[in-house]
Amino acid sequence: MSTGKFKYVEDFLIQNxxxxxxxxxxxxCVKYWENYIKSNPDQLENxxxxxxxxxxxxxxxxxxxxxxxxxxxxxxxxxHLLSKFRxxxxxxxxxxxxxxxxxxxxxxxxxxQESSLKVDNYFPxxxxxxxxAMNGERKSVNLPDGTKVLLxxxxxxTLGHDFNNGDRNVILKGxxxxxxxxxxxxxxxxxxxxxxxxxxxxxxxKAYEDELETVTSLISGSIQMELKNNTNKQLIALxxxxxxxxxxxxxxSTNTNKPTxxxxxxxxxxxxxIIKLPESLMSExxxxxxxxxxxxxxxxxxxxxxxxxxxxxxxxxxPAIQKYTFTAIFTTESIKEALSAxxxxxxxxxxxxxxxxxxTN
Amino acid sequence: xxxxxxxxxLIWEKISLGDKSAFLNLYKELYYKLVNYGxxxxxxxxxxxxxxxxxFVYIWNKRASLSRVENVESYLTTSTKRRILRxxxxxxxxxxxxxxxxxxxxxxxxxxxxxxxxxxxxELLKQRLKQxxxxxxxxxKQLIILKFFDGLTYEDxxxxxxxxxxxxxxxxxxxLKVLRKALVYN
Numbered sequence: 001m002s003t004g005k006f007k008y009v010e011d012f013l014i015q016n017x018x019x020x021x022x023x024x025x026x027x028x029c030v031k032y033w034e035n036y037i038k039s040n041p042d043q044l045e046n047x048x049x050x051x052x053x054x055x056x057x058x059x060x061x062x063x064x065x066x067x068x069x070x071x072x073x074x075x076x077x078x079x080h081l082l083s084k085f086r087x088x089x090x091x092x093x094x095x096x097x098x099x100x101x102x103x104x105x106x107x108x109x110x111x112x113q114e115s116s117l118k119v120d121n122y123f124p125x126x127x128x129x130x131x132x133a134m135n136g137e138r139k140s141v142n143l144p145d146g147t148k149v150l151l152x153x154x155x156x157x158t159l160g161h162d163f164n165n166g167d168r169n170v171i172l173k174g175x176x177x178x179x180x181x182x183x184x185x186x187x188x189x190x191x192x193x194x195x196x197x198x199x200x201x202x203x204x205x206k207a208y209e210d211e212l213e214t215v216t217s218l219i220s221g222s223i224q225m226e227l228k229n230n231t232n233k234q235l236i237a238l239x240x241x242x243x244x245x246x247x248x249x250x251x252x253s254t255n256t257n258k259p260t261x262x263x264x265x266x267x268x269x270x271x272x273x274i275i276k277l278p279e280s281l282m283s284e285x286x287x288x289x290x291x292x293x294x295x296x297x298x299x300x301x302x303x304x305x306x307x308x309x310x311x312x313x314x315x316x317x318x319p320a321i322q323k324y325t326f327t328a329i330f331t332t333e334s335i336k337e338a339l340s341a342x343x344x345x346x347x348x349x350x351x352x353x354x355x356x357x358x359x360t361n
Numbered sequence: 362x363x364x365x366x367x368x369x370x371l372i373w374e375k376i377s378l379g380d381k382s383a384f385l386n387l388y389k390e391l392y393y394k395l396v397n398y399g400x401x402x403x404x405x406x407x408x409x410x411x412x413x414x415x416x417f418v419y420i421w422n423k424r425a426s427l428s429r430v431e432n433v434e435s436y437l438t439t440s441t442k443r444r445i446l447r448x449x450x451x452x453x454x455x456x457x458x459x460x461x462x463x464x465x466x467x468x469x470x471x472x473x474x475x476x477x478x479x480x481x482x483x484e485l486l487k488q489r490l491k492q493x494x495x496x497x498x499x500x501x502k503q504l505i506i507l508k509f510f511d512g513l514t515y516e517d518x519x520x521x522x523x524x525x526x527x528x529x530x531x532x533x534x535x536x537l538k539v540l541r542k543a544l545v546y547n
Contacts, residue, residue: 010537057509060406060480061396064389071388071414075421290483
């Protein structure tokens with residue numbers, strides 16, 4: 001197919017096969033368009049626009065495969081709930097185990113005050129239910145317990161093995177806004193640097209594996225955080241309107257594809273107040289409202305965010321440019337518009353090659 | 362009795378015998394129809410999708426004691442409507458729903474338009490979408506709804522609106538161009 005055929009957004013959108021690709025209702029169409037994007041990366045921007053317009057016009061209904069996965073999860077977990085006897089046994093066992101472990105912790109605390117408690121980088125056993133938002137997209141997920149999660153670009157959320165059946169554990173890599181439905185079972189978010197335990201509340205977590213800072217911002221309710229520092233166990237309670245930032249000394253090598261995350265050396269833990277604003281205007285959750293906000297940040301620091309947001313790769317070879325500090329808010333701007341806005345503040349030049357952007361002096 | 366009714370009765374039988382793939386196929390086949398129907402009642406995609414899922418989860422859990430259903434699709438439609446009203450009741454929004462339950466004509470006239478505008482969180486986008494929709498003719502709007510909301514094929518749209526496939530295609534293309542120009546920067 002010649003590329004000349006698809007010049008504008010509407011040239012894609014008008015195609016039956018493209019519509020089925022967006023709705024993911026036909027495997028062949030999905031495959032065809034995924035291959036098409038791979039071999040025509042220069043048209044990615046138009047295709048993304050076409051997709052965006054598709055979902056505006058269809059009323060933001062989820063693609064059918066996502067809905068099917070959701071339903072499968074729901075009937076899976078409901079099935080578990082039917083075997084009440086088993087659950088009761090587990091409940092009794094769980095109470096015993098927690099009594100035992102409380103006893104153990106007290107014992108440890110009392111008699112081993114010098115030796116610090118070791119917290120392993122424990123992740124719960126996972127299930128097959130995994131939700132993923134690729135770079136350049138965001139995804140809203142309804143969990144089987146009714147909790148709503150909005151995943152930011154380049155993030156994955158995996159459900160624990162027994163989700164909604166005795167516990168509610170999820171593992172987050174990346175950024176997400178949680179609106180947790182209140183019930184008796186605690187809801188725990190596991191991230192590389194800390195675990196967050198809640199009953200029902202709204203909060204934002206940013207924990208990308210390739211970023212130095214891990215941040216939790218609490219919007220309403222209350223949460224308890226357990227730090228995964230390798231030397232001692234620390235519990236911190238957050239109040240609404242507070243955020244906790246953890247800054248690591250170094251990033252574990254992202255080149256080695258290690259499935260486990262090694263304990264990192266924490267350089268700084270900072271508890272701060274979120275500037276009080278209506279939720280839709282807060283910078284911590286700006287991404288939810290289609291905004292990317294940069295507040296006095298160095299180019300090298302927010303580069304990763306731009307990469308995920310626009311699904312591009314950015315290379316800055318000059319360390320001086322890496323240190324340029326910017327403040328900016330982008331909403332519907334394209335990457336080109338964003339870059340030229342930044343250029344107005346500090347001089348640099350850039351070239352775009354497919355998905356790769358090289359920034360030079 | 363039409364073919365699809367008998368086909369769905371057979372699927373219903375299979376489900377009652379515990380055939381999960383038949384169950385998921387029925388869901389896949391009717392999902393958008395039911396969700397769209399729900400949106401017309403409650404103007405809320407998430408709520409409608411939740412209701413449809415609830416209905417299916419209920420059916421799957423009760424599969425062993427399912428009774429025979431004359432028309433599966435209308436049974437599911439009614440169940441979805443009930444479920445939505447129940448969910449709305451919880452949210453104490455029943456009155457709003459009654460006000461918003463559009464007739465076919467109202468839906469083409471203003472219902473769909475206000476629905477997709479209200480779905481947007483970005484204020485700027487809301488404004489632009491509103492303006493763009495106002496620039497479409499009634500016919501263009503109607504065809505956009507049939508194509509993108511209801512997900513019909515060009516053939517079905519042509520049949521339903523008494524025009525050639527080519528005319529339907531061109532009308533939608535022109536409408537998309539108007540929308541794109543209003544909503545996209547480059």
